[in-house]
């Protein structure tokens with residue numbers, strides 16, 4: 001392997017290459033290595049510690065870089081500060097030429113590394129309990145591209161996510177998202193939605209069926225190039241706006257889903273729900289399910305006044321949502337959209353911008369209910385669900401359900417959020433992949449690090465320093481080799497989600 005870095009080696013008196021002793025400490029899963037600034041090692045870098053005698057190597061990742069804590073160094077620095085002041089116009093006497101050595105030592109660092117794997121006979125092995133020799137070990141930088149080829153990460157369905165810091169292209173395998181639970185998190189404006197759009201486009205490229213719960217109406221431009229012309233995916237992308245081009249008739253909804261809407265979104269008490277069930281069945285038997293007939297039936301139904309009031313208030317909530325209609329020409333059967341996208345792949349974008357929380361809940365209940373129905377009778381094979389800020393339209397008790405039950409049916413969810421504590425810890429534990437953008441807030445970092453597959457030290461130390469649009473990949477997508485990537489740009493319209501007041505003001509002043 002030609003991974004040698006000259007600056008990590010030194011020549012002995014005969015002019016032959018000799019390794020510097022660099023290994024300092026090994027404790028459990030961590031190893032400490034001495035390094036100097038000119039070696040340009042940064043947090044997140046991978047190193048290969050090759051023990052020539054044993055013929056095997058450790059793959060380690062730098063997670064923290066500190067100065068070497070040499071006894072007396074503080075005293076030395078202090079002395080130099082005062083010493084320099086007096087020497088402004090004098091000459092430094094250094095007969096033994098030790099200053100350069102001391103300077104070097106002052107600038108030496110300890111790389112705190114996590115051991116990720118052992119590499120033996122061309123294969124990755126999990127046994128990392130052995131200790132490499134201090135004398136016979138050679139330490140070299142391991143570029144991400146090399147690591148990915150050793151670990152066979154790119155796979156059969158490559159997705160070009162972005163570039164590594166060594167400027168190589170980084171690919172993950174779309175298959176590593178299949179059947180998985182993913183979380184994209186980080187603070188605002190760091191590029192979460194951008195990455196999510198990139199994943200959506202790549203999934204439909206490979207023929208997957210995708211549903212996006214779009215809170216800010218920012219996915220609508222996915223089918224358009226930056227110049228406004230349609231791109232190759234334009235006919236695979238369908239934007240559904242509830243109340244506008246997405247309305248349904250009561251006949252298209254089954255009772256179970258309707259009850260979920262009433263109980264979960266509209267908080268209808270159980271006793272009233274029982275009465276509602278009777279009314280619904282009554283109408284369905286007569287083939288009279290419609291908004292109008294439902295209102296009539298409630299008015300004339302023999303029941304307690306409290307129950308009638310409870311039912312009516314929910315009835316008006318359904319009416320006012322604008323999501324239901326009695327007019328067949330307005331109705332858009334959800335199934336037909338799936339018919340369009342299920343063979344060659346495509347995405348339904350549910351645009352929930354400008355919709356009240358309650359209406360969002362109604363729509364999302366309907367969609368999830370319908371998805372389960374379509375999947376359980378094998379009309380659909382599987383669906384990738386992208387949910388932006390799901391806590392705004394899904395009750396917390398629902399998380400577990402979405403994750404466990406829905407996964408069983410073939411709904412593979414990606415949660416996108418800037419509030420990591422809106423996702424329950426149990427969900428993080430089940431997450432297969434985390435795309436982590438910058439967080440500076442301690443609490444947010446704590447939340448993400450506590451329960452994810454990688455160790456919390458790596459996450460905290462790397463995520464805190466990620467620049468915008470840089471993402472730390474964790475989990476199966478990188479076979480548990482945490483990797484930083486600069487997410488690539490997309491040539492599609494990513495409609496701005498934030499409405500600015502002053503930008504608006506200055507634009508209007510100009511015209």
Ligand SMILES: Nc1ncnc2c1ncn2[C@@H]1O[C@H](COP(=O)(O)OP(=O)(O)O)[C@@H](O)[C@H]1O
Pocket residue numbers: 186187188189190191192193194195469486487488489490494
């Ligand atoms: N990798 C990237 N390359 C180019 N522009 C990006 C990239 N990531 C994000 N952006 C842009 O930065 C802005 C914020 O990104 P966005 O994905 O909306 O952030 P978030 O969802 O985290 O709030 C958007 O205008 C987006 O187009």
Ligand SMILES: [Mg+2]
Pocket residue numbers: 192193194
């Ligand atoms: Mg966003």
